[in-house]
Amino acid sequence: MYIGTQGRFAEDHDLEMLAQLGVNNIDTTPSEPLSEWTTELLTSYRERCAKYGIDLEMMHLIGSGSALKDEATGAIFLQPSDARQRQLDLVCDVIRMAGQAGLRGFNYNITILGHLRTESTTGRGGARLSTFDYEELITKGSPREKGATGSSEFEDGPADADEMWERIDYWLKRVIPVAEEYNVQLACHPSDPGIGVGNTYRGVDRVLGMSEGFKKLISLYDSPCNGLNFCVGCMSECLENPAEEVYDVIRYFGERKKIFNIHYRNIKGGLRKFVEVFPDEGDVDMIKVLRTLKEVDYPYMIMPDHVPGISGPEPGRVGYAYVFGYIHAALAAVNSN
8 A cells, every 4th residue: 555645736836736745646637527538638747647657556536526517427326317428428438538548547536515514613722523413414504505404305216225325236237348448447435424324315315325335335346346445534434433343344345345545634533523634633544544454455545635724825835745744654653463
């Protein structure tokens, strides 16, 4: 396993900076609309990164926002429609392009509501912390969904667990055979956050917010191309006691070789109520996370994710640089044993 990162790197100095910080593997996505992607375009992105000694391994395929706002792929997990078929055809074409361009795989989300949060709070030194409180969500809604609360039905209509699994099964049966043919990994990111097995928000069951859902996902279509973008933060958010439980979740998926990427972030709290914090101050022992990944022979990227908002003119760059240093040191400690 090795350090990596995710994000947009539009300027050459962005890539140069990553190389200077010892980050030589990335997940980034073309700025061009998905409908304009070609094998040549994806290859050109990889070649641009390679000039700086950086391997562009992964790209994002389906984002983490509301499906209703995603014109390229949003219909895929909504109610069956002609748009769903067109978008699935496009995704299959893009998977073929990725294989031809030499990409290892795609990260994607199955979350028609998008990521959910409540009002942010402050942490160490006044850092802004992404925060979730289920009771507040039900009564006041999320700042990301203006005017929506737990009592307002999702605009596309309700989708219970059976309905969501029917849509997910349809997706897997369409895309995994293509991924297998072109040797492209499809890494599914958790619905952030989980709110408990069998619970719904706005009539939608977030079946992939809980680790139990991912056990079903990998069993629905057993393939070396069907796996997880394993977010340590998300998997901690769905547990009552993440400080004790998350390592066994890593073992379950790691022993089955279903972890294709690691999003490396920490939280304080657990199921239904938490804040995202710096890796050194949360409830989860992030060194033990790496030791557990080493135990199961995890071979891919360890990437920063959702770094708290800090002060200054470039909070994102500085925050990520801090976590890069933490990951470098943590990997050195784990690999020295």
